[in-house]
Amino acid sequence: MRAEVTRLAIEARGLVKSFGGRRAVDGIDIAVPEGAIYGVLGPNGAGKTTTLRMLLGIIDPDEGHRTLLGEAQPLRAAPRVGYLPEERGLYPSMPCQEAIAFMGALRGLPLKEGRRRATTLLGEAGLGEWAGKPIRSLSKGMAQTVQLLGTIVHQPRLIVLDEPFSGLDALNQGRLEGLIRAQAEGGATVLFSTHVIAHAERLCERIAIIAGGRVRFEGSVADARGRLRPQVRLGTRSEDGPWRAALPADAHREGGLWLFELPETGIEPLLHALIEGHAGIETLAIERPGLHDAFVAIAGQAAADTMREDEEVRP
Template sequence: MSGLAVEAHGLIKRFDGQRAVDGIDLAVPEGSITGVLGPNGAGKTTTLRMLLGIIEPDVGWRKVLGEEKPMRAAPRVGYLPEERGLYPSMKAADGIAFMGALRGLPLAEGRRRAVTLMEEAGLGEAITKPIRALSKGMAQTVQLLGTIVHKPKLLVLDEPFSGLDAINQQRLEGLIRAQVAEGATVLFSTHVIAHAERLCERIAIIARGGVRFDGTVAEARGRLPARVQLGTRHADGPWRAALPADTVADGRNFSFVLPAGGIEPVLEALIAGDAGIEALAIERPSLHEAFVELVGEPVPQPHLGMDSGAHAEEDAA
């Protein structure tokens, strides 16, 4: 297949005789934002590490930026691991330059770019501060800037929003979109569905070591029917016979799955029967609802727009 930044087929990885990743196929189009979704322990981190060549699969193959040996593509890849790591005594700009140097960027050029990146990210006052003096959100932003300073063609981010407050999450989402606007491809893992719903064009849902869905966000949400929320002036009348059999009633409020023939026949019956329509809404399913339907288990949701905080993903079974 052409036009793919990352492709993989049949990836299997065992730890202590148990399959942590069980036959994963994945295709990431160039220039896209693709999310790998799943609960903690689903195999997301192990999958990303196999794609990058950090660990080898027991079975299967993968290709990154056209390279069958992913490490050959390393200078063109930016990788943000789940386990954050910065030298606390380094000045912030030097830390960014150092990360670029690991990908072949000259230190002097890395420092110049670091200053520009930090100023654009609103961190100009922290350029010469040691990393230990930065807040968690600022330090995480610095590490992300170190991941993009060498202008990679592919960004692989493992749980990049973990532990960030709502403001820093929004800043990070902006940085991700900016990279794609400049021609990069982004692949990131998350257990927080809201981030994928806002950012991603495509998603791969992983559960129990395998891919349960691979496609667009719209296709995932389309797995579930829309629901109609209806409010009427009257609680009863002959028009009630026009409501679908699955209707749930609560006084003068009704909820039912959008009929295959559309809402128009129901509306005609309601109007003819003088139901007195006071409210009508057609609600499309959320990605979280689609996830539960596809995987069979809910994912913990963040509160007040924030990530649920620190966590550790154990990919090995």
């Protein structure tokens, strides 16, 4: 039986781009399967935006090659792509419905059909009553939602979003996540960049972790988390006894509990020793490492700290 071949919406090999003698992107490889939600994760200055722009054909790489929806020249695929850049831009006096239809027209969608679809999309997003109101009357989150609707109104096969959650409150972030999931469920491929690990963990099937212009990891979220062993949290009534010899060498006390990596032999031999040694087990939890822990292990603590600072200072 032949193995099923995964079709790629985007493939890039050895992308390099320099500005002023500095390599912003240094040999990046990326493969985005069709129909996936794929995240490019990294701190500001890591090369995320430059990578997206090269993939889309907005700028050309100094080295390497890429294909976009099967096109070696990405701009040929532009009518089938929806792109939301990090720098937002809508005409403040334009009504929401017209703004969405106008963005669709830039991708070849007739204005009449764009207006019809805009009405439907605004209603589905809970913004139906704002269809005829100017962009300037919207909150930032609502305006960002309108711009996303304009990005998808022509029903693209590939949706590329650069830092789409920047500056949004929790309610609007949740709304945007819902829109992204709906597009993927409808068959579109979604590629987005972010410096917020939680969004990638909730949404993505596959990710690329970028730091210093290089891909440090590319693969599934599960594989990234799987690089670290599960953590065990153990609480006992007894503070000492022969059972202590069974604890792994990395076991340490924190907040009244023993913390250590799950041994390669599993938890059963340790449980046996704890019970036989009358440790008095009060708490025993095995926790899988999160994507944040994996990011630190892959990209380093300094990159993770920069990500957190980016999140705190963004408006």
